[in-house]
Amino acid sequence: MKVVIVMPAYNEEKTIKQSLQSLNSGFPGANVVVVNDGSSDKTEEIALKEGAFVASHIINRGLGATLATGINSAIRKNADIIVTFDADLQHSGRDIKNLIEPIQKKRANAVIGSRFLRTEDLEMMPPVTKFGNWFLTGFTNLLAGTKVTDSQSGLRAFDKKAAKVISIVCDRYDVSSEIVYELGRCGMKIEEVPIKALYDERSKRKGTNVREGVKIMHGILLKRLWLRK
Amino acid sequence: MIAGIQAFGLALGLIMFYYAVKLYRQGKFKDRDFITWGSVAVVIVGVSVYPTVLDSVLSWLKIGRGLDALLVLGILGVYGFVFQVYIRNQETQRQITNLVRKVALELEQKGRKKNV
Numbered sequence: 449m450k451v452v453i454v455m456p457a458y459n460e461e462k463t464i465k466q467s468l469q470s471l472n473s474g475f476p477g478a479n480v481v482v483v484n485d486g487s488s489d490k491t492e493e494i495a496l497k498e499g500a501f502v503a504s505h506i507i508n509r510g511l512g513a514t515l516a517t518g519i520n521s522a523i524r525k526n527a528d529i530i531v532t533f534d535a536d537l538q539h540s541g542r543d544i545k546n547l548i549e550p551i552q553k554k555r556a557n558a559v560i561g562s563r564f565l566r567t568e569d570l571e572m573m574p575p576v577t578k579f580g581n582w583f584l585t586g587f588t589n590l591l592a593g594t595k596v597t598d599s600q601s602g603l604r605a606f607d608k609k610a611a612k613v614i615s616i617v618c619d620r621y622d623v624s625s626e627i628v629y630e631l632g633r634c635g636m637k638i639e640e641v642p643i644k645a646l647y648d649e650r651s652k653r654k655g656t657n658v659r660e661g662v663k664i665m666h667g668i669l670l671k672r673l674w675l676r677k
Numbered sequence: 678m679i680a681g682i683q684a685f686g687l688a689l690g691l692i693m694f695y696y697a698v699k700l701y702r703q704g705k706f707k708d709r710d711f712i713t714w715g716s717v718a719v720v721i722v723g724v725s726v727y728p729t730v731l732d733s734v735l736s737w738l739k740i741g742r743g744l745d746a747l748l749v750l751g752i753l754g755v756y757g758f759v760f761q762v763y764i765r766n767q768e769t770q771r772q773i774t775n776l777v778r779k780v781a782l783e784l785e786q787k788g789r790k791k792n793v
Contacts, residue, residue: 483781496788503785505777513774517781524782619774 449552452527453480453544454518455500456511457535461489467535468498474541479525482535483518485509491535501525512623516616523611530611534602543643547605550639557610557636560596560628561603561643572647580661588625591668592632596640600624603643610636621660622667629668686725686747694718721747 453471457464464482471480482495486508495502503521505514515532522530529548533539543561550556563569570578585599604627606614614630616623631638697718701711724731724747731746740746 481785496786497790499788499790501785501787503781505781507773507777509774509777513778517778520778521782521785617771619770 449528450526451475451478451529451531451544451548452522452525453478453531453533454515454522455480455482455495455533455535456485456514456518457482457487457491457495458485458508458511458514459487459489460491460535461487461494463537464491464535465494465498467533467537467539468495468500470537470539471533471541471544475544478531478544479527481518481521481525483514483521485511485514510619510623511621512616512618512626515623515627519606519611519616523608527611528608529605530608531605532602538646539603540644540646543603543641544605546641547603547643550641551605551607555637556639557607558631558638559605560598560638560640561601561605562596562598562640563601563643563645564597565640565642566644569645573645574647584625584661584664587665588628588668592629594628594632594638596628596638598640599628601643610634618667620663622664625664625668682748683725683728686721690718690721690723690725693721 453475455464455467455471460467468480468482471478480500482491482500482502484492484495484502484504486505492502492504501521503517505517518532519530529551531544531547533541533544539561547559547561550559563573564581573581581598581600585596588599589595601624610631613634613636614627616626616630618626628638694715697706697711697714700706701715706714728742735742735746738746740749
């Protein structure tokens with residue numbers, strides 16, 4: 449089965465080389481598509497030097513738009529399995545093998561790498577992130593009818609069918625909830641596997657803040673009310 | 678005598694009319710924009726100077742004075758306008774994203790690792 453890994457990246461010159469190397473050593477042989485979201489640094493150059501496919505947004509459009517571009521690119525490459533993997537060193541390439549197994553064995557259409565199923569790493573997660581994640585996951589599950597433990601995880605895998613049926617319209621961080629919502633709406637089988645989450649000072653600062661959290665709830669609520677396609 | 682909120686309405690109407698003319702002359706307003714916004718400005722000026730012109734309509738709407746009606750309609754109009762701008766902005770954002778994505782996919786490159 450052809451696996452294509454989608455790596456959204458915005459000004460990640462400090463971490464992208466290591467992220468790509470972690471991918472190569474943890475899961476060798478995969479095609480990697482780096483979607484450079486209008487970075488003003490050397491993200492694109494470094495990704496090309498590391499041998500990845502690089503699709504560059506000419507201006508910054510946000511995480512959701514970036515993931516949708518990457519998934520589009522993977523579908524064009526006839527991927528059987530599409531994995532999304534953050535470029536900020538939060539994920540380990542070694543988790544991909546376990547992540548895609550439920551799809552390879554036809555048990556699931558989509559798999560979410562959950563940081564909450566590995567309790568030993570939870571202490572490293574900042575309390576605000578932990579609470580925000582718990583709240584947003586509860587809200588998403590309530591509206592989507594799903595039962596995931598980590599709706600905001602950046603490490604996910606889709607089979608071809610799931611990648612084609614989900615409709616991503618949220619451009620920003622609200623895409624994570626939107627993906628879970630869409631998988632639920634389209635009746636896709638979702639599984640979760642535990643993943644290792646690595647936090648440094650930089651990755652702790654990034655991600656969803658309270659403002660983004662409110663936007664996520666707003667976006668998912670609009671979807672639920674059929675106000676958004 | 679024009680005083681208080683009447684003066685405010687008059688000033689607002691004149692400023693609006695000035696900008697409508699200026700933007701039309703500069704070609705930044707189309708005919709339709711000029712007619713719409715110019716008319717709004719003229720109505721604001723007219724009602725500010727002669728608040729009694731709307732008396733019959735106002736008594737039917739149960740609104741006390743012409744300028745009160747103008748304020749109420751103005752606020753409602755602003756809500757409608759903001760909503761319209763929001764909708765147009767969303768659509769523009771969506772189109773920009775689609776365009777940016779199309780360009781990114783068309784120009785996608787394959788990197789080459791030197792030591793491979």
